Amino acid sequence: MINRDRNWWQDAVFYQIYPRSFFDSDGDGEGDLAGITAKLDYIKSLGVDAIWSCPYFVSPKADNGYDVADYRDIDPSFGTLDDWKTMCDEIHKRGMKFFMDLVVNHTSDEHPWFRSAAASKESPYRDYYIFREGKEDGSEPSNWMSVFGGSTWQYNEPTDDYYLHLFAVKQPDLNWQNPKIMDEVADIIAYWAGLGVDGFRLDAFNNSDKDQTFPDVETMPGEKYGFASQHYVSRPGVDEYIHELYKRELGPKGLVTVVELAYCPVQKAIEYCDPAREEFDMLYFFDMLNFDQEGYDKFKPIPFKVSDLKKTMNHWISNLHGKGYCALFIGNHDQCRALSRFGTTGKYRERSAKTLANAMYFLEGVPYVYQGDELGMTNTDFQSIDEYNDVEVHNYWNEHVVEKGEDPEKVLEILRERSRDAGRAPIPWDDSPNGGFTTGTPWLRLGAEYKTVNVQAEDKDSDSVLNFYRKLLKVRHGKQCIIRGETEWIDLDSDEHMSYLRKAEGETLASLNNFTDHEVTVCLPEGFNADKAEILLSNCGRDTLGGTTVKMSPWECVTAIWKD
Ligand code: TEU
Secondary structure, three states: OOOOOOOHHHHOOEEEEOHHHOOOOOOOOOOOHHHHHHOHHHHHHOOOOEEEEOOOEEOOOOOOOOOOOEEEEEOOOOOOHHHHHHHHHHHHHOOOEEEEEEOOOEOOOOOHHHHHHHHOOOOOOHHHEOEEOOOOOOOOOOOEEOOOOOEOEEEEHHHOEEEEOOOOOOOOEEOOOOHHHHHHHHHHHHHHHHHOOOEEEEOOHHHOOOOOOOOOOOOOOOOOOEOOHHHOOOOHHHHHHHHHHHHHHHOOOOOEEEEEEOOOOHHHHHHHOOHHHOOOOEEEEOHHHHOOEEOOEEEEEOOOOHHHHHHHHHHHHHHHOOOOEEEEOOOOOOOOOHHHHHOOOOOOHHHHHHHHHHHHOOOOOEEEEEOOHHHOOOOOOOOOHHHOOOHHHHHHHHHHHHHOOOOHHHHHHHHHHHOOHHHOOOOOOOOOHHHHOOOOOOOOOOOOOOOOOOHHHHHHOOOOHHHHHHHHHHHHOOOHHHHOOEEEEEOOOOOOEOEEEEEEOOEEEEEEEEOOOOOEEEEOOOOOOHHHOEEEEEOOOOOOOOOOEEEEOOOOEEEEEEEO
């Protein structure tokens, strides 16, 4: 049995690939695995240690691959198993690790297990899923609301009952209370471990255990359904399931995990990553994604305040310090672009892209860079509802425009600002038609600025966002104050800057970041000798801190390090 060092990831940088939008090698308009292989030198050049790719398994793509119909094979639009093996080998040859997305809270309704289960109550797969009779009046078994809107229950005609789907209708939830699911998933893990995978990102796994009495919940104002997360988030079964997977496969094979933690309290998260409990390794928590919206509604944004970002990060990092590591990210495939959300797309666009990275990636945790953020990509400027692909967008449109008759222009505006598709545009590799992403017709509209914001142009420009990321990700490595240093915030309440010190073993790192369009003064601790500080990074050509009172230009960032 392989028993790899379990902790290599603590000083690692991860790169997240959304494969459909990464690079198209065969001209069908969609990214593919051979496309990833073709661009590995680019990924390596960023200073990346490990790659996590979103799903590419056989799937009707109702949720872009998060609806898996065969866990052991590649969807033809992404290539073949041989393409996967080549990709994995080439990643390893470059000294990087590979994580796959393990989507086992649910399957596709086109998975053979579900087809069989839905066809007959006698199916051997019936208990793989969660079927319930409707209420006496024939309505859904409970009033739970799905993550993508509407009920979590879908009527199934052949057996005259309902099945549970926390996400889309085409994503029926697996019944983890059935021990056969554990056997199936352990086998899937063993299969991919045998083929060389190094770890897993566990999709929606803290939703795997549901309160199967399905109590009704309070409904949202004016709505038929209510948010029922208290009945399916971080319940005790999650610990039990992951521990068994750890014992059977993950532990003995040295496989590392990062778990999505939707709406999980930090005290529970600490248990999840306690090595003694043998559960998860890294935590990918969601609070970071929710503080600038009304409650659970991502389509009701509230203005971004950097103090809210700091308080959220402080809450997690101060509680986790010395106990566990969270993923540090500014965006992912479930969000609009970070730069449009937290930075500025005007005059200081490039500076703010660098400042966001500088502010987040020196915190305690493991950096995850979502493809395209390293270029400073912004939200896609979609022109009509027909240009969108995402199931969440279309459900929202149907509910708000078609059913409730809301103003379509207003809904389009909010979708441009907050939809997942806004952050899923194909990667622009150069300024040729379609940004060199494909020779065919891209499956999703390209970002408007691809003529200037593209890999080729930024590669040549030593001052580009891309080259700033390269410096940042490399300079991080091997520094104890970054890996395990304590965090001391400077002006935690300030709404103008995000600045902090990280200290360990007689060394201090300072990350200072102005989040405004005007000059801001940041005060370093008294008694500190600024001349001792070496500047590691700056987006304004700064070569000294110049004293304990640092006057920072609009959207300026600087990182310095010194021995105490
Ligand atoms: O996401 C889980 C999740 O709860 C949220 O990310 C949610 O889908 C999103 O906020 C809705 O706007 C994971 C995947 O990352 C996501 O792409 C999938 O759609 C989802 O699981 C279902 O597999």
